[in-house]
Amino acid sequence: MFGYIRPLVGEMKVRENEMFRAVYCGLCRSMGKHTGCASRMTLSYDFVFLAIFRAALTDTAFIPEAHRCAVHPLKKRAMVQDNDVLRYCARAAALLTHAKLQDDLQDEHGVRRLAAHTLRPAASGMRRRVRDLDALESCITEHLCRLSELEHAQSDSIDETAACFGALLGDICAWELDGLSARIAGEAGEAVGRFIYITDAADDAPDDAAKGRYNPILRRYGEDIFELRPVYDRTESASPAGEKLRLKTDIAESIYTAALCSLTRLEGAVSLMDFTHTQPETEGILKNIAFLGMPAELRRVLALTPRKDAPGGERT
Numbered sequence: 001m002f003g004y005i006r007p008l009v010g011e012m013k014v015r016e017n018e019m020f021r022a023v024y025c026g027l028c029r030s031m032g033k034h035t036g037c038a039s040r041m042t043l044s045y046d047f048v049f050l051a052i053f054r055a056a057l058t059d060t061a062f063i064p065e066a067h068r069c070a071v072h073p074l075k076k077r078a079m080v081q082d083n084d085v086l087r088y089c090a091r092a093a094a095l096l097t098h099a100k101l102q103d104d105l106q107d108e109h110g111v112r113r114l115a116a117h118t119l120r121p122a123a124s125g126m127r128r129r130v131r132d133l134d135a136l137e138s139c140i141t142e143h144l145c146r147l148s149e150l151e152h153a154q155s156d157s158i159d160e161t162a163a164c165f166g167a168l169l170g171d172i173c174a175w176e177l178d179g180l181s182a183r184i185a186g187e188a189g190e191a192v193g194r195f196i197y198i199t200d201a202a203d204d205a206p207d208d209a210a211k212g213r214y215n216p217i218l219r220r221y222g223e224d225i226f227e228l229r230p231v232y233d234r235t236e237s238a239s240p241a242g243e244k245l246r247l248k249t250d251i252a253e254s255i256y257t258a259a260l261c262s263l264t265r266l267e268g269a270v271s272l273m274d275f276t277h278t279q280p281e282t283e284g285i286l287k288n289i290a291f292l293g294m295p296a297e298l299r300r301v302l303a304l305t306p307r308k309d310a311p312g313g314e315r316t
Helices: 014-035 037-042 045-057 084-107 110-128 134-152 158-174 179-211 216-221 249-271 280-301
Strands: 064-067 077-080 226-230 243-247
Touching: 014 037, 014 045, 014 064, 014 077, 014 084, 014 280, 037 084, 037 110, 045 084, 045 158, 045 179, 045 280, 084 110, 084 134, 134 158, 158 179, 158 216, 158 249, 179 216, 179 226, 179 243, 179 249, 179 280, 216 249, 243 249, 249 280
Parallel strands: none
Antiparallel strands: 064 077, 226 243
C-alpha cells in the first residue's frame, strides 16, 4: 500500500533476491485467487514483508513453482505456492485497502476523494470475497477512526499519530498468532507501522503544504521548512539524481533520528525470532529489509546522503 518496506537489493544474495521475487509474484497470484484480479493492483512490498515475516514465525515453507502471468506472459516466472500465510496476507490487504478507501471518502477532498470514489467498487468487490475476518475488519476500522480523529483535531504530535497507525499494523501482523509469536509479530508490526507513517508524512509534506492538507510534520514544525535539496533514487548510488523541494536538512535529520527508534524495535523483534527451522533465505531477507533497506528508503525520502560505508550498511 505504501511501498517503503523494501530490501536493499545490492546487499542481497542471489538466492535471497530470487526468493523475495518469488514471494512477491506468489502473493500477487494468491491475491488474484482469493480477493479478485483487481486486488493485484494494490500489491506492495509491505505485505510481501508481512508474508515472509509470518512464514518465519510459523515455520511455513515457501515452495517455488514456475507460472506465467498476464504481466509477463511469454516466460514462466518463479512464484511460491499458495499457502495459509499468503491467503491471510491477501485477505488482510483487501480489508485494509477497503477500509482506507472508506476513510478517504470521508476525509479527503479533490483528486484524492475522486480517486477513492473511482476505486470504491473494486475495493468493495475485494471485501466481499474475504471470509472469517470480520473481527479484524472491525479492528482496522477502529484504528483508522482513531487516526482520523487525531488528524481532524490537527494533532501536532508525530509520535501519537504514528503510534495509532503502528497499533493497526501490529494487530494485522499478530492476528491469529499466539504466545511468543504473537508478541514478536505485534512488536514488529507496530514498529513497521510507525516507520511507514513517519516516512509517508515526510514524503508527502511538500505536496500537503502546497494543497493545505493535514500533515503532522507541518503541524509540528510549520510550513517554512522546505528547501531545494539534492535527492537520491533507488539505484543505491551515492550520486544525487537531481533536486526537489524537501524538508530542510536539520528537520530531516531530526525525523530520521526519531524514526530510528521504530527501526530499533523492529530489529529487536527480528533478533528474537528462531530461524532454526525456516528457509535460510527468509532470515537473510528479513534482516536485509530491517537493517539495510528501510533505513536506506527513509534516507532517500528525506533526501539525506546514502550511508553505504557505515558499519552494518545504512545504520550509523
